[in-house]
Amino acid sequence: MRLTNTDIVELTAFRQALHRQPEVSGQERETAAAIARALPAPDALVTGLGGHGVAAVYDSGRPGPTVMIRSELDALPILELTGLPHASQSPGKGHLCGHDGHSTILLGLARLLARRRPASGRAVLLFQPAEEDGSGAAAVLADPRFADLQPDWALSLHNMPGVPLGRAWLAPGPANCASLGLKVTLTGSTAHAATPETGRAPTAALARLIDGLRALGPGGALAPGFRLATITHIRMGEPAFGIAPGAAELWVTLRGLTDEDLATLLTRAEALVETEAAAAGLAARCEIHDAFAACRNDPDATAILARALDAQGIGHDPGDLPMRASEDFGRFGTGAKSAMLFLGAGSDHPALHDQYYDFPDALIGPGVGLFAHALGELLG
Missing domain, CATH: 3.30.70.360 (Alpha-Beta Plaits)
Structure with missing residues (x-):
């Protein structure tokens, strides 16, 4: 099952709407509310998770593993200078890391899951708060309600300027310091x-x-x-x-x-x-x-993502992994097989946290597709 052209148009508009109203770490109340409203027919919806986190559960009703796909909610305390029609309307704040795009990819995945539930187990889509300051994952894990969502597998992606469109970085072992x-x-x-x-x-x-x-x-x-x-x-x-x-x-x-x-x-x-x-x-x-915490890619989870990239026709290699930069995804590797890939945003695209950065909407469809393939392999 794939996204329709209408899906892509609507998701692109949603991403750009999120981009206009950025909220920094710990303040993502309206972002979380907009995502909760946009989620189509989850079997369970948890809000206020570890702060303003949102988790949507799509359950087959049959035995099987729990697979968590994670995105982030927060923006940065940086003035955006893109001048785009959908540029930030909050002075001194901007979605200059692409978390608006990552969350939109999960919303696209939710559309597919709402149309066809997994054959076994359940998919948990986690929209994590406060990634940029490293407090969000710990707060989500400490929330008593997360015990019912504990995944067997945890997968994520981050867009990566400097890597060509249609390419990705992925490797087992250390990914982020x-x-x-x-x-x-x-x-x-x-x-x-x-x-x-x-x-x-x-x-x-x-x-x-x-x-x-x-x-x-x-x-x-x-x-x-x-x-x-x-x-x-x-x-x-x-x-x-x-x-x-x-x-x-x-x-x-x-x-x-x-x-x-x-x-x-x-x-x-x-x-x-x-x-x-x-x-x-x-x-x-x-x-x-x-x-x-350090982010380390489990070999089995990495292999799942590698096959998903192959199925989408996205070439991949270890690139510059591991990276000195940190990522708040590493904590979810405790008790779960976890892996993160870095999806090319374009060779000449402005860098993450650059005042001229904007998430490439061309990544929405491929991002949804690779996670849908991974879920299909793990859950059927």
Whole structure:
């Protein structure tokens, strides 16, 4: 079963309507409501899942596995500059990663499932909130209602600018790095700038931490043991010439090929902070933000997606996998065979998170087709 031309026209219009009204992580209330209204005849509909998440269940009524297909709801806090007729109408916010398109693909898949239920098991279409800050998957999994939706298989895709249309990246094993943001606060005491020795300034400790943290995560090849520490923000003292600073803040993104690599880097980073703070007589506090688990493609799930791509005539190879960038899909690999593919958005297409990015509507049909093939293989 395939989408009709009318389906494609209607889904394209829906995607562009979502694009006009972007909502950032944790604020996807209207996006979720629009999707819930557009879902055709699910056997069960769960809303408010892990925040504003939506899950639609299409059940055969017969024994079989549960296959979850996931998309994302959230946009980015970035000003869109495309100038398109369907450009963002929310200043400073934009669907500049394609989550509007991914969700539209799932709505197209829902149309096919409403017309013909799976022969066995059930399909769960999950529209996940808060992917961009890494909080959404954890919140969905922590929602007690997710226990009834626990999948045996979890599949997803992400569009990928720079990869030609009609091509995809897919490979078993590591796909995306684990990462987190570490916010370090150093607190001493201020002093007059003429007598800095009477205070406890974080200046020297901050300088040592900048170099020390980078040395703990030097980057390099994406091989086992890969670790990268990227300083993203620094603030110290007040913008005044007469005050020696008494506090500082440092933000660093820590990244590892595996969850274990990231955990090792975090332990070493926190120990370094404590050592430098103690040596300078400062109080130190570390806070974790934007925590993403590593995304690893199960071989069996990868093979399912590979056959779906082949059936759609979409060529594929490992491309640049694994990627340094993180993806909030990795957590769904716990208890399920999971895999994610990266569908080409065009060789010269603006990059993800670029102010001129827009999801290519030409991907809606192929995206629906490959997930429909995967469901057909797993559920009949």
